Structures are given as C-alpha cells and as structure tokens.
Amino acid sequence: MHMIQGHGQGRCPLRLFYSRSTIYAVEGGVFSLSCKATYCEKNPSKPELIWCKQTSNGCSFLPQLVEFANRTKAILHFGSGTLISVLQISPVHINHTGIYQCRGKFPSLNPIIAMGHFITVLVIKFKMFTPVSIMSGLRGDSLKLRCIVEFDEHLNTTLTVHWTKDNGYCNESLSRHKTSSQAMATDKRSFTLTLSNLQREDAGVYYCCAASKLSAQIIGMGLINVHVHSVNYNRIYFALVLIWKVVTLVIIIAVGLTLICKEKSHQQKDDDTSQSEKSIKKSEECATKWIEVEERCCSTKRTAKS
Incomplete structure (x- = not known):
C-alpha cells in the first residue's frame, strides 16, 4: 500500500x-x-x-x-x-x-x-465459451468436449485452462481423460477434452476453467452436460421418424391411387353410357331408314299396278 x-x-x-x-x-x-x-x-x-x-x-x-x-x-x-x-x-x-x-x-x-x-x-480482451451445452454418447464410445478461449497478447504466457467434472469451483483437474489445445488464430485457442471408453460414471457436468496469473478478475468458465446411454436413443428416434415418414408416404400413395381409380371408373361409366346412347341412336337411325325404304318400295308397287 x-x-x-x-x-x-x-x-x-x-x-x-x-x-x-x-x-x-x-x-x-x-x-x-x-x-x-x-x-x-x-x-x-x-x-x-x-x-x-x-x-x-x-x-x-x-x-x-x-x-x-x-x-x-x-x-x-x-x-x-x-x-x-x-x-x-x-x-x-x-x-x-x-x-x-x-x-x-x-x-x-x-x-x-x-x-x-x-x-x-x-x-x-478475454472471452470463453463452449460451442454446445449438452452432449450424449453410448457406453464404450468416445466424446470430444471443446471450449474456445479468445484473448489478447497480455495473456499469452499467463493463461491456464483445465477441465473439471461436477466441480463448479474449478479447483481440481481431470487426469483420467486426455486434454489437448489447438491454435485457431493468433488470439484464439480451442481446448479439447477427449472422453474415451465412456461409462455411466462419466456422465455429469464438465467445466472448462480458464484463469490468468495477472489478476483474479481474469477468470472464465464454460460447461457441458454429458449423458451416457446404453442404447442409442438417437438412432431409435431417427428410425421411428423414418418409419413414420414411410408409412405416411404409403398412405398418401394409396389414397392417391384410390382417387385415380375412382376417377377412371367414373370416366369409364361415362364412356359406356355415351357409347350406349350412340348405339341406340344409330339403331333408331337404321330403323328410320328401313321404314323409309319399305314405304318407297310399296309406293313403287302401287304405281306399277295402276
């Protein structure tokens, strides 16, 4: 002081x-x-x-x-x-x-x-965030948890980043899983935690913690909620969605074909009715002509006798 x-x-x-x-x-x-x-x-x-x-x-x-x-x-x-x-x-x-x-x-x-x-x-400049807040995986699979830190040149040598699980105080580091970092730009880095051979005990809230020795005010934290499933619910969900879409498509096609068949049936009936009417009309015309011929013949015979 x-x-x-x-x-x-x-x-x-x-x-x-x-x-x-x-x-x-x-x-x-x-x-x-x-x-x-x-x-x-x-x-x-x-x-x-x-x-x-x-x-x-x-x-x-x-x-x-x-x-x-x-x-x-x-x-x-x-x-x-x-x-x-x-x-x-x-x-x-x-x-x-x-x-x-x-x-x-x-x-x-x-x-x-x-x-x-x-x-x-x-x-x-100091900013920290996680691209996703929830991730899910199957037992035995792997997950990659990622957080991104943006900072300026004053933090190049003083910034430290580590991951913790179910510990919002960030006072313990994970040792069982592999961590890595990658430069995305001169002022941005990506820090990845790889969870291999997932087990039920790996489920929980993971915290990405950043701090600098320059000041206690320079601290950031991002979190990702991890779920571990024995069954791939995502695949079941997508399969059910696919089945629903297929059934819907079949119903639509069936309804469409039914309507087309009904339309053709009505059209056929109309064609048959029209054809019947044409036949009747033609028969009537033939009968009319036959009567006219008969009358002409009878008239010719009467003229010959007289």
Whole structure:
C-alpha cells in the first residue's frame, strides 16, 4: 500500500492509501478502484474521495468523461476516522485503459488537499465459451468436449485452462481423460477434452476453467452436460421418424391411387353410357331408314299396278 499525506493541515492531515499494482480488467466485465482515507474526526465534515483519469487536459474527474457515463457505482464504508471508497466500473470498455489517481478533500475546503499516486488500468480482451451445452454418447464410445478461449497478447504466457467434472469451483483437474489445445488464430485457442471408453460414471457436468496469473478478475468458465446411454436413443428416434415418414408416404400413395381409380371408373361409366346412347341412336337411325325404304318400295308397287 502507498500513503500520501495531505498538506496545510498541521498535525491532522488527510492521508490516502491504495495499491500501486496494475489493475487488469476484462472488456465487458467489471473492475473496481479502491481508495482508503484516514482523517481526524474533529474535522467539521467527513472527507470526499474522487478518482480522476489522465487525459490531454490533465487528470480529469471520471464524472466529467463520456466513457464513464452510467457506468460507475460508488460504495462508501465509514469507520472511526477512516473512509473506504470503492468505485465500480461496469461494463468495462476498451477506452477505460489509462492512468488513474485518487484525490481527497473536505467539503469545507474547496481545493484538493490530498492526492494519491498514479496507477495503471489495462483493459484486456478475454472471452470463453463452449460451442454446445449438452452432449450424449453410448457406453464404450468416445466424446470430444471443446471450449474456445479468445484473448489478447497480455495473456499469452499467463493463461491456464483445465477441465473439471461436477466441480463448479474449478479447483481440481481431470487426469483420467486426455486434454489437448489447438491454435485457431493468433488470439484464439480451442481446448479439447477427449472422453474415451465412456461409462455411466462419466456422465455429469464438465467445466472448462480458464484463469490468468495477472489478476483474479481474469477468470472464465464454460460447461457441458454429458449423458451416457446404453442404447442409442438417437438412432431409435431417427428410425421411428423414418418409419413414420414411410408409412405416411404409403398412405398418401394409396389414397392417391384410390382417387385415380375412382376417377377412371367414373370416366369409364361415362364412356359406356355415351357409347350406349350412340348405339341406340344409330339403331333408331337404321330403323328410320328401313321404314323409309319399305314405304318407297310399296309406293313403287302401287304405281306399277295402276
């Protein structure tokens, strides 16, 4: 911790304490700036603590900067002659990278009377996810569980990734199964856990855990729920779906053929009726002609006799 004594306060100065360590913050996450002040309780008012960030105009107070609008929350803890101010910034933006300083004053005294040292805040890229959340396998088969980590150059040598089972605290590593990693890009790696010769006891929730030695805030976790079956329910399901589709297709074809047969039957009946009507009409025409011929013959015979 570092202490800087205020000035112009005689035997009862306002003193500020906070760490000199660089703060690593994850983009999209949250980080905190903590500053402790000690003061004399005989002062008519309690001190105020405020953080500023170095800009081209000097050290600008955070409420005056656009990148901190609606992103800060102050938590104050008062004790006997002490004040601890914790400023939480969320969600973290890449523009929050910079140099910060804690300053303090008493409201009754307008000028800043105590200034702390400068500390560095470095916002880094860090993201972890699993492509799938549920996987299933048969006893004796193998499964490959995969998680993907995206990070920037600051984590190249400090990032560690391991797998655990049924342990959300990530404090134990799996040793029975094989793990491997593969670079997908300069800032992305894939970490794979291979489960071989699956048994019922391999079922459970597997956690992919990532952490960095740079900061306790740089930590990520993804999970995959693994099911182990004695029977391939997926194959049964697809077989039932296939059977259902085949039966449906057969029914559709049968109905279609029935309709076609009925249509042809009606058409045949219509054709038969039409043919019968044509035959009757033709018979009637023949009979009419025969009568006409008979009448002509009879008429010719009468004319010959007379």
